[in-house]
Amino acid sequence: MKLKYKYKVLIVITIMINLAISCRKPEDNNNNNSSCNGIGTMIPYTWFDPARFPKAVIPADNQMFVERIALGKKLFYDTQLSNNGESCETCHKQSMGFSASEVSSFDNGLQKMPLVNMAWYNNFMWSGRITGTLEDVMFAELTKRFTTDFNKINTIQEYKDLFCRYYGTDNITPELMAKPLAQFMRVLVSKNNKYDRFLLGLENLSIDEKAGHDIFFTEKGDCFHCHVQVLLTDNQMHNNGLDSVYKKDIDKGFYKVTGNLQDMGKFRSSNLRNVALRTEFMHDGRFKTLEEVVNFYNKDVHRGVANIDPVMLKPGKENGLNLTELEKKQLVAFLKTLTDNDFINNPDFKQ
Template sequence: MKRTLFIITAFIVLCALTNSTSLRELYSKPVNEWPRPTIDSGVVWEEMAPLPKENAWVEGLKDPQAQLGRLLFFDPRLSRSNQISCSSCHEPDLAWGDGRRVSLGNDHLQGSRNTASLINVFIYDNLFWDGRAGTLNKQVLGPLGAHHEMDMDAALLPAKLQAIAQYDSLFNEVYPGQPITVDNIATAIATFEKTIRSRRSKFDLFMEGRVNALSDQELEGLHLFRTKARCMNCHYGPYFTDKQFHNIGLTYYQRKYEDLGRYNITHNIADIGRFRTPSLRDVAYTGPYMHNGLFPELLGVINIYNSGMQLSPKPGQENDALFPKTDILMQPLQLTANEKSALVAFLHAISAKPLHVARPVLPQ
């Protein structure tokens, strides 16, 4: 009996080692020779790629406009109460998010959505979970005036900053001959935000030829991400996002936490329940997850996708034109517990620890 158990155990271990070896051989090849990912018909996608070798943060230190934006970003005087800055919800040490389920702003009022990280915000064409801002400048102005965020009347802000002598001088250096305006406030902050980018991770090293940069479990997660888990239907390219909007079944229709997403902006029935696909870069540090922040752990997110989230109307909802339809890209995956763990490991492998950022001395 013991001999039989030993043989079975040895066989399982040998199979695991063989699978690991074969995956490493497959993925040690150039990326164009990797196994083709599982992509549904009609999905326009691009291959995984390492982050560019750049340091936008360091370059931003040389740009007076970005540095003015940095001061404004960290300055609570941009809020009506003089207590809340952009960094109150986008804390560098928290991967440029706030670590809360939903945002907390003026008078301790809570928002209804999770604060999205600003890491790699420069890549998006539409900002916020519902895409309501078409430019980064417009995104900057949204929280500034929201009563539950910074609660500042934007029309009053230029005069408020003009009265601070050092700001008056700094704006004149960056925008010579111009008065302080809402537009150049937003432009300066947006210029700074464009410098907030992911640091290169062990995955980037792996893609550049360091074949042992990923562990066996992380490598299995990479393969699952590309194949059985179907992740690359929406998360691809160097930033792991299609930058599109999808309904993944988290609308909570006619229940607590209901949020119809992009539909509230476009009023197009096809947009009911759709939210922007976030980049998965640094995802290990940007929780809690999803637009409502209801998922504190990556494993919980994977469980959502594993289920497929294809929802059926309840009695009385059969003819409801607003009943949300989960995206057909969502399908049951039948992942095992070990496969889920491997996916989590891979998501950690594409995440780099947040850069520690010292807060600037503010103008007086």
């Protein structure tokens, strides 16, 4: 009798367990990793800082792997990230140093900044409205610029498989997608233009290029204060006397971020690498040639602006740089040495 009783109890327990399992609510694959088997084997990406460059900081929670960078490149060129058929590449053409030939309508007329050597930045956008890491920038681009539909993205099995394999989850969120995009942004490194080779003793500059170099990196031109050696940007905010009256909202710059009048008209120093490939200059693209830019600094700076950068008011510069026509041509000649043909033709960056 005792044995039969034990069997009956066992049968009842089994039935209860089966009922509990059958009644459990099905899990949503978009909110868990039930269909994901975890991170697969990946090849570590060996990062190195080019000669004379400062040390870049790679976030500990987004270590670099070859496969993650490839995923970031795939996303960079994918129009499915937007809702209007655009991709990141729409505004950032490799042939133009990952810039573009027109201002951004989305940004109310701001010029499209080049994507170059951003691994060494901590301030981003013309107005400095994003600080932190490239992951922060990519998150903002996905959520504010593209307003990416992540319900749609999570129906794309290819992406679910790739994120599972390289990040250990198939639930694709803005925070997660920002990571491979940031990795691709990080490897967009320009390090082999004529100026770089000159610094390394591998190539000589022409007479005019060397004269322009000396203007750029001395008090004669004062360019180097904001466009520092090697990186060619100090990544800081400056008012360069471009305007005395801020007619357009976008002309207010860093003030739009801080609300501090001392920041009115301040903008982040643009990186001058591959500058000769661009067709629009300054935050609003008002100048169309390098010659126009040099002429502005030579004689058209608004020195009466209350918060103008002190560099613009140095003794002897009350009437501008006072460069001769020859010196202006020499300065432009040096700026053209900043074009990196390896960078704009690198097959690793192409679609």
